[in-house]
Amino acid sequence: MPSQPSESSGTSQPTGAQPGTGAGTGADSGSENPNLDFAGTTPYEDYVKADVLTHLQHPLSDDPGEMSFLVTTQVMELWFTVIVHEWTVASRALRADDPRTALEALKRSVYEMLSLNASWEPLAHLTPAQFNAYRGALGEGSGFQSAMYRRMEFMLGEKSASMLVPHRGAPRVHDELEKALHEPSLYDEVLRYLARRGEDIPEEVTGRDVSQRYEPHPRVEQVWARIYSGDPGSELLRLGEALTEVAEQVWRWRNDHLVATRRAMGSKQGTGGSAGVAWLEKRARKNVFPELWTARSYV
Ligand code: HEM
Numbered sequence: 486m487p488s489q490p491s492e493s494s495g496t497s498q499p500t501g502a503q504p505g506t507g508a509g510t511g512a513d514s515g516s517e518n519p520n521l522d523f524a525g526t527t528p529y530e531d532y533v534k535a536d537v538l539t540h541l542q543h544p545l546s547d548d549p550g551e552m553s554f555l556v557t558t559q560v561m562e563l564w565f566t567v568i569v570h571e572w573t574v575a576s577r578a579l580r581a582d583d584p585r586t587a588l589e590a591l592k593r594s595v596y597e598m599l600s601l602n603a604s605w606e607p608l609a610h611l612t613p614a615q616f617n618a619y620r621g622a623l624g625e626g627s628g629f630q631s632a633m634y635r636r637m638e639f640m641l642g643e644k645s646a647s648m649l650v651p652h653r654g655a656p657r658v659h660d661e662l663e664k665a666l667h668e669p670s671l672y673d674e675v676l677r678y679l680a681r682r683g684e685d686i687p688e689e690v691t692g693r694d695v696s697q698r699y700e701p702h703p704r705v706e707q708v709w710a711r712i713y714s715g716d717p718g719s720e721l722l723r724l725g726e727a728l729t730e731v732a733e734q735v736w737r738w739r740n741d742h743l744v745a746t747r748r749a750m751g752s753k754q755g756t757g758g759s760a761g762v763a764w765l766e767k768r769a770r771k772n773v774f775p776e777l778w779t780a781r782s783y784v
Pocket residue numbers: 557558561562608611616626627628629630631634742745746747749750754755756757758759760761762764765768
């Protein structure tokens with residue numbers, strides 16, 4: 486048995502010990518036990534804000550299963566936030582002609598998306614009765630109103646000004662989303678970078694109105710087909726593959742969402758007012774980085 490700090494050591498200071506410095510109370514002093522003495526909140530709390538984070542759960546029903554639904558949704562919002570961060574890093578790096586930093590950020594985002602997608606498990610097996618136990622309490626609330634998810638979609642090129650409308654009443658969220666609408670998407674930055682590298686990306690693509698949904702272009706498809714037919718270790722091919730991984734994980738998130746929804750509510754209308762599964766099926770069919778997929782037929 487390792488020796489434990491005495492109960493009183495949580496509050497009393499050994500001679501010469503400074504609260505929070507570790508002096509005399511932790512590993513640095515030769516003890517095998519962690520520090521217990523902090524003047525205020527712990528450094529962990531100061532960094533992680535765990536106290537804030539773990540008190541943001543306010544279920545709307547008495548059903549014990551709602552906590553799982555709420556926390557899964559919050560966890561996904563956090564992953565959306567990290568992924569938007571990574572794609573922002575990647576976009577900036579590409580703009581600065583720094584593909585290495587972009588690739589690193591894209592690869593991190595793929596691992597994060599694997600975790601995001603694994604978070605479907607607690608909701609992937611709900612029966613309609615289990616979901617109904619708290620569905621009514623959600624009112625008109627729907628993931629459709631997630632601003633961070635919308636930013637992800639905008640960064641993928643799936644732009645739509647009408648998606649700002651639900652956020653008119655929340656100025657900060659609305660401003661961030663409006664900025665994202667008018668910024669080049671991650672894919673716009675990729676295509677502009679390819680053009681600067683001498684690839685035959687037409688001007689109507691590099692100079693397009695970036696607030697509009699990206700539409701595939703045959704010459705972009707030809708560029709990817711050429712890249713994929715060339716040196717298998719080339720930087721541009723690795724960029725293409727990192728983007729393909731991203732696209733695949735987005736597609737998997739959409740499909741896991743679709744299947745979870747089909748299991749939990751069949752073909753009922755969504756709480757957000759859409760046709761539910763039928764609407765999500767259409768959304769799931771949308772291609773991410775379209776030419777990266779179609780170009781494969783010509784390699
Ligand atoms: C079993 C649980 C879930 C069901 C039954 C469900 C159902 C639905 C439905 C029917 C829609 C269409 C819009 C509407 O009419 O409401 C929708 C949209 C959406 N949901 Fe869920 N959802 C579930 C869990 C989640 C979770 C955990 C998230 C995570 C944030 C989420 C995020 C979204 C997003 C982002 C959209 C909009 C998709 C888009 O714009 O393409 N959903 N959901």
